[in-house]
Amino acid sequence: MAVTVKEMDGAELERLIETGAKVLADFYSKTCGPCKMLGFVLGDVAKEVDGVEIIKVCFEENPEAVKAHGVEGYPTMILFEGGAEKARLKGLQQKPLIVSTIAG
Amino acid sequence: MADYDVAIVGCGPAGMTAAIYAARANMKVLLLDKLAPGGQIVNTFEIGNYPGMEKVGGADLAISMFEHTQKLGVAFDYATVEEILDEGEEKILSCKEGQRISCRAVILATGTRPRMLGVPHELDFAGSGISWCAVCDGANYRDRDVLVLGGGNSAVEESLYLAELARRLTVVTLFDLTADPSACDKLRALPNVDVHEFYDIKEFLPGEHFTGLRAVSTKTGEELVVHADGAFEYIGLQPTTEPFGSLGILNDHGYIQADREMKTACPGIFAAGDAIEKGLRQIVTAESDGAIAAESAARYVRALTR
Secondary structure (H helix, E strand, C coil): CCCCEEECCHHHHHHHHHCCCCEEEEEECCCCHHHHHHHHHHHHHHCCCCCCEEEEEECCCCHHHHHHCCCCCCCEEEEEECCEEEEEEECCCCHHHHHHHHHC | CCCEEEEEECCCHHHHHHHHHHHHCCCCEEEEECCCCCHHHHHCCCECCECCECCECHHHHHHHHHHHHHHCCCEEEECCEEEEEEECCEEEEEECCCCEEEEEEEEECCCEEECCCCCCCHHHHECCCEECCHHHHHHHHCCCEEEEECCCHHHHHHHHHHHCCCCEEEEEECCCCCCCHHHHHHHHHCCCEEEEECEEEEEECCCCCCCEEEEEECCCCCEEEEECCEEEECCCEEECCHHHHHHCCECCCCCECCCCCCECCCCCEEECHHHECCCCCCHHHHHHHHHHHHHHHHHHHHHHHC
């Protein structure tokens, strides 16, 4: 089991969500240390999960996506499935919680 | 037979340094953290006083330290230690996630966390209006109005950072500004900054979204209501040592009491880093503590097995 963490812009993320796929979107800021550490943790998460797209979205470069999804702090992870938000995790989180959130 | 020679609770600079030294002393080492590697340094955008590195990102340094521990074969697990049972030559760590870990020696390196005000509606807005990390969430407040709560070094340094982004920045503090005087002067001189000293914050204004706070002057009793789009709290730190209260190793403020060899009053339990009672809390002092704690723990374990 393993997936690849990819970087997308807001428009690409919306198109992916609309397909109904399970998507974990990580909204991050370039200046944010916890965001960088979460990126490291997500690299580990990606080795353990399957059937999910893990997508990083840069806050500074995608203000429309940030507004559309009501992201207020960084990092924020939103799990989408069937085109809708299923779960939201605010701040740096431990790997087991992220894995169990993806598993539902 | 214990699972590990040394279990280290907390994966910040003190814990990771202890892990490196203990592993190099041929100990079987387990490193635990409830969240992720790094501790408080992850929240520091740039570190400018780490010898040999003129500037280094806090998260970058943490990742580099963690990778060092992994190259030395240190086991790592995500666990929130809730209790330590001292059974003489064996210590049992009981974790919220369900693990029950046995070891010969424990190094406590759980660090500190930001202190909260504890006023009404603070929890309603934590993470969505109230933040403890300007470099994380500051960009969200570009050309908006923000509050900084506190008057110490962190509050003033972060205010200087936020004032470059915000339309208006208001500092509210229970005492006066106690940071480095030149930094305080620089902050007071900024045209978009207001400073309200000697105000006791009573509550954040209730509502669906963050709108501001209400405070009362400790000198005149005058009420102050400040409207803003968000707030950053910098009112100090508190040690993350609650699970260790029953061991009898904490001082009145919750910090761990450790001697020069990082031994606590409990044989086999050592401590290092920001969670211990000491004067200077820096990355390099945490690392020094960690190295000494690991050396002491290794000596203790060897004496048990002799």
